[in-house]
Amino acid sequence: MPIPSAFQDHHKRLIGCRVCPDVQPPPVTGFTPGAAIYLLGQAPGPREQAAGLPFVGPAGRNLFKWFASIGVEESCFRSRVHMGAVIRCFPGKTPGKQGDRRPSPLEISCCASYLETEFGLLRPRLVIPVGKMAIDRLLPAKILDDAVGRVFQLDLDGHRFDAIPLPHPSGLNRWIQKDPGKSLLGEGLQLIAAHPVWQQVFGQDPTTPPPR
Numbered sequence: 001m002p003i004p005s006a007f008q009d010h011h012k013r014l015i016g017c018r019v020c021p022d023v024q025p026p027p028v029t030g031f032t033p034g035a036a037i038y039l040l041g042q043a044p045g046p047r048e049q050a051a052g053l054p055f056v057g058p059a060g061r062n063l064f065k066w067f068a069s070i071g072v073e074e075s076c077f078r079s080r081v082h083m084g085a086v087i088r089c090f091p092g093k094t095p096g097k098q099g100d101r102r103p104s105p106l107e108i109s110c111c112a113s114y115l116e117t118e119f120g121l122l123r124p125r126l127v128i129p130v131g132k133m134a135i136d137r138l139l140p141a142k143i144l145d146d147a148v149g150r151v152f153q154l155d156l157d158g159h160r161f162d163a164i165p166l167p168h169p170s171g172l173n174r175w176i177q178k179d180p181g182k183s184l185l186g187e188g189l190q191l192i193a194a195h196p197v198w199q200q201v202f203g204q205d206p207t208t209p210p211p212r
C-alpha cells in the first residue's frame, strides 16, 4: 500500500527534528501508516536509539511477551500498530544514576506536535499508553492502580478513542511483580485482547492483512 504523502512529510519532519539541545537524536518511532491501534511509549533508550526502532531492549522483550500471551507475536504487532512516544529522542542517562533521564516538561511540550499530527493522520480507535509518563499524557493524575485494568473513552481535540493503559515493562518495575499490579496487568491485557479494534486488526488469523 502506498504511504500517503502527508505521512511521508510528517516522517521526514520528525526524523530531522533537532529542537531539544539536551536529548540524543535521531528520533525513534515505529511508523505504521494506516494503523488503527497506537501504542504510546515514554521515550527511547540507548538501544532503541541505536536500532532506530522502539522497544528493542529488555523492556521491549517483556512487552512483546505480554502481547504474545494474548496471541500476537512481535513482528505481526510491529507491522500493524503505530508506535509513538511522549518524546521521540533518547533523553540520556540521569547524571550519577543508572536510569534514563526523565524528559523535562519543555521537551515533552516540544515533542507534543508529533503525537498530535499522528493522531490526526491515523485517527487511532484504540490507544495503548505504556508506562506512567505515557499514561499521564492521556490521563493526568491517575495512579497506576486506577489506570491499568480499565478502558477509558477519551476525546482529544474532537477525536474519540478508547485507551487501555499498561504499566512500563521494565524488569526494574516492581509494580508489576506483585499484586495488585500483577493482576491488573493481566486484566489490562485481557481487555486489549477482547477489544473490537484489536480483534478487527489481528482477528483469528494474524497472517491475514489488517482491515482498515
Ligand code: SF4
Pocket (backbone or CB within 6 Å): 014, 017, 018, 019, 020, 023, 025, 027, 087, 088, 089, 107, 110, 111
Ligand atoms: S525529543 Fe522530540 S521535539 Fe525534541 S528533538 Fe527529539 S523529536 Fe524533536
